[in-house]
Amino acid sequence: MAEPLIELEDVSYRYGDTSALEQIFLTVEKGEFWAVIGPNGSGKSTLIKLILGLIRPLSGQIRLFGQDSSDFREKEKIGYVSQKSNAFNRAFPATVREVVRSGLVKKTGLFRRYPADANEKVDSALAAVGMEDFTERSIGDLSGGQQQRVFIARALISDPELLVLDEPTVGIDRKHMQSFYNMLGRLNREKGIAIVLVTHDVDTVSELVTHVACVNRSIHFHGPHEEYSRQEDRIRSEWYGHAVRRVHHGRKAADA
Numbered sequence: 355m356a357e358p359l360i361e362l363e364d365v366s367y368r369y370g371d372t373s374a375l376e377q378i379f380l381t382v383e384k385g386e387f388w389a390v391i392g393p394n395g396s397g398k399s400t401l402i403k404l405i406l407g408l409i410r411p412l413s414g415q416i417r418l419f420g421q422d423s424s425d426f427r428e429k430e431k432i433g434y435v436s437q438k439s440n441a442f443n444r445a446f447p448a449t450v451r452e453v454v455r456s457g458l459v460k461k462t463g464l465f466r467r468y469p470a471d472a473n474e475k476v477d478s479a480l481a482a483v484g485m486e487d488f489t490e491r492s493i494g495d496l497s498g499g500q501q502q503r504v505f506i507a508r509a510l511i512s513d514p515e516l517l518v519l520d521e522p523t524v525g526i527d528r529k530h531m532q533s534f535y536n537m538l539g540r541l542n543r544e545k546g547i548a549i550v551l552v553t554h555d556v557d558t559v560s561e562l563v564t565h566v567a568c569v570n571r572s573i574h575f576h577g578p579h580e581e582y583s584r585q586e587d588r589i590r591s592e593w594y595g596h597a598v599r600r601v602h603h604g605r606k607a608a609d610a
């Protein structure tokens with residue numbers, strides 16, 4: 355049976371006079387991997403902030419794990435990694451272990467002690483993102499991509515059912531981007547974690563995601579990835595306001 359983790363029903367949001375999102379309907383179910391794509395300023399981050407409960411919708415309803423989002427208290431079920439996580443400089447005085455372990459605070463509360471198995475949890479979260487050899491390194495010594503992996507481990511330590519990532523590859527070079535996305539694909543397939551990923555790299559993630567949502571104030575398309583691929587030229591044309599035809603190398607492009 356379908357188990358919706360996120361349900362947005364007729365949701366709108368404005369910043370003062372600026373309408374950021376209008377009449378959004380979106381359902382994300384258990385185990386799905388969504389790419390949220392759209393031009394700059396199209397409302398992607400606003401959508402993420404609404405899902406995380408950082409802002410309240412002007413109208414419409416948001417349900418998380420079947421509950422109205424204003425009543426939702428099980429924060430550990432949702433892990434979040436932003437584009438700015440990788441902002442540590444070399445002098446930052448924390449090890450990778452300390453950063454990942456701090457993710458347990460959500461579960462234990464600020465003034466409680468870490469559980470006895472905290473170190474094992476850190477080790478398995480780091481192994482899940484391929485960073486097990488960096489446990490005692492200083493976080494500031496790692497590359498941007500490695501720091502982002504550590505932040506995903508920090509989000510994983512509370513066993514979330516849903517991972518929300520807002521452009522996590524900002525600052526990661528192209529060479530490492532594919533392996534970063536592949537790691538997300540493994541978390542989705544092997545651990546069954548649902549993922550909502552805001553990204554500009556739709557081509558890079560296209561083999562991994564199960565669903566695509568195209569946002570430009572309203573949702574222009576949402577649905578299974580295969581359906582998106584079939585309609586890609588039409589969707590892009592609508593966004594950019596003129597006919598766009600993408601040329602697929604190695605095979606004949608469909609007529610625009």
Ligand SMILES: Nc1ncnc2c1ncn2[C@@H]1O[C@H](COP(=O)(O)OP(=O)(O)OP(=O)(O)O)[C@@H](O)[C@H]1O
Nearest residue numbers: 369372373374392393394395396397398399400401
């Ligand atoms: N705090 C704010 N105050 C006023 N307007 C805002 C604020 N945050 C965002 N906006 C506006 O709301 C709209 C949507 O912004 P949002 O940041 O959600 O877009 P985005 O798709 O995430 O953009 P980008 O890809 O550039 O990060 C834009 O017109 C933006 O200028």
